[in-house]
Amino acid sequence: MLAAAVETEPGEEPLLPLTLESQRLWPDFARELAEATGISCEYRDEGTLVVALNRDDAESLRHSFDFQKGLGLDLEWLNAAEARRLEPHLRPGIAAAVLSRNDHQVENRALARALIAACRAAGVQIHEHCAVTEVALQGGKVGGVETAAGREAADVVVLAAGAWSREVGGIPTAFRPPVRPIKGQMLAVQMDQAAPLLRHVVWLPNGGYLVPRDDGRLIVGGTVEERGFDTAITAGGLFTLIEAAWRAVPTIEELPIAETWVGFRPGSRDDAPMLGPSGVDGLVVATGHHRNGILLTPVSAAVVSQYILSGQLPEMARPFDPQRFAKPRPTRMAEAAK
Numbered sequence: 001m002l003a004a005a006v007e008t009e010p011g012e013e014p015l016l017p018l019t020l021e022s023q024r025l026w027p028d029f030a031r032e033l034a035e036a037t038g039i040s041c042e043y044r045d046e047g048t049l050v051v052a053l054n055r056d057d058a059e060s061l062r063h064s065f066d067f068q069k070g071l072g073l074d075l076e077w078l079n080a081a082e083a084r085r086l087e088p089h090l091r092p093g094i095a096a097a098v099l100s101r102n103d104h105q106v107e108n109r110a111l112a113r114a115l116i117a118a119c120r121a122a123g124v125q126i127h128e129h130c131a132v133t134e135v136a137l138q139g140g141k142v143g144g145v146e147t148a149a150g151r152e153a154a155d156v157v158v159l160a161a162g163a164w165s166r167e168v169g170g171i172p173t174a175f176r177p178p179v180r181p182i183k184g185q186m187l188a189v190q191m192d193q194a195a196p197l198l199r200h201v202v203w204l205p206n207g208g209y210l211v212p213r214d215d216g217r218l219i220v221g222g223t224v225e226e227r228g229f230d231t232a233i234t235a236g237g238l239f240t241l242i243e244a245a246w247r248a249v250p251t252i253e254e255l256p257i258a259e260t261w262v263g264f265r266p267g268s269r270d271d272a273p274m275l276g277p278s279g280v281d282g283l284v285v286a287t288g289h290h291r292n293g294i295l296l297t298p299v300s301a302a303v304v305s306q307y308i309l310s311g312q313l314p315e316m317a318r319p320f321d322p323q324r325f326a327k328p329r330p331t332r333m334a335e336a337a338k
């Protein structure tokens with residue numbers, strides 16, 4: 001989901017210029033990728049509905065709606081009949097919904113395939129299934145990386161290993177990005193491709209969501225769990241997802257389960273991205289994207305490349321300088337107090 005509007009929560013206001021800019025970049029980014037590779041990311045612009053199933057949900061939705069409208073976001077309050085005209089399979093008797101026309105979606109697996117093909121076409125060498133074991137430092141500066149297949153020399157290394165970014169060796173502890181894995185269990189049910197149950201992305205009152213894909217899969221997501229790199233798919237996780245989906249769209253109970261999987265969101269200490277200098281000369285960080293890494297793909301690429309080429313972060317990315325987590329150097333007074 002490319003959900004700059006409906007995902008914005010109180011406290012996340014500094015992130016909004018970045019998410020909105022990325023949302024603005026997405027249509028051209030998807031088109032250019034398709035032109036360069038022949039692979040479509042299945043960019044879809046029907047928009048997103050956030051549904052309230054009862055009065056409690058409606059009060060809470062009104063609260064978010066007022067907050068997000070106050071930020072200037074383009075959202076529309078719908079009554080139950082208006083919402084069910086857009087999505088007739090929503091449960092009769094829902095309380096209300098909010099329509100966000102600008103929150104679109106792409107197929108993230110197709111995006112990865114397209115990016116790999118576009119990089120190769122541009123002359124990038126990709127070594128797959130070849131872990132970087134260590135960032136090699138020479139005199140405190142980056143000299144390259146050690147991989148399972150040997151050493152690669154480089155003046156600049158971009159650390160973009162998602163939830164694993166802290167695990168990469170060779171980086172002094174003080175400069176390791178403080179990211180942790182935030183587990184998400186997901187499942188997909190198979191709709192009739194010719195007559196899909198839903199066309200919009202639908203957000204549910206418990207924070208879950210339903211995303212209809214072009215191939216007829218309906219993605220039901222996602223749990224949010226602090227369990228390290230635990231890959232277990234649990235009965236409780238699937239139950240939570242299915243129950244929330246069924247309460248909004250009861251007809252899903254007829255649909256076959258197509259797939260289940262687990263992913264890890266890279267969460268930083270303040271849950272915001274880390275883009276730019278690591279504190280080690282030549283080591284640039286692009287991680288901590290948490291639940292917005294797909295949305296933030298085009299803007300992250302633009303910010304990181306601008307930083308590498310000019311040494312400057314664009315204004316909108318300054319709040320996400322990884323140096324915000326650097327430990328302050330001890331002051332003379334603190335030293336004297338020891």
Ligand SMILES: Cc1cc2nc3c(=O)[nH]c(=O)nc-3n(C[C@H](O)[C@H](O)[C@H](O)COP(=O)(O)OP(=O)(O)OC[C@H]3O[C@@H](n4cnc5c(N)ncnc54)[C@H](O)[C@@H]3O)c2cc1C
Binds near residue numbers: 183289292294
């Ligand atoms: C359930 C779930 C739902 C989500 N939904 C959305 C959504 O709707 N919209 C959205 O915008 N975002 C969403 N996200 C978040 C998004 O997926 C992440 O923010 C994004 O994938 C982060 O991208 P990344 O490239 O930093 O990390 P990743 O996508 O995790 O990629 C990191 C890569 O680095 C590799 N790697 C790790 N260690 C090493 C090493 N030592 N050497 C070499 N390679 C290494 C890993 O194998 C992996 O391929 C969701 C995430 C989850 C889990």
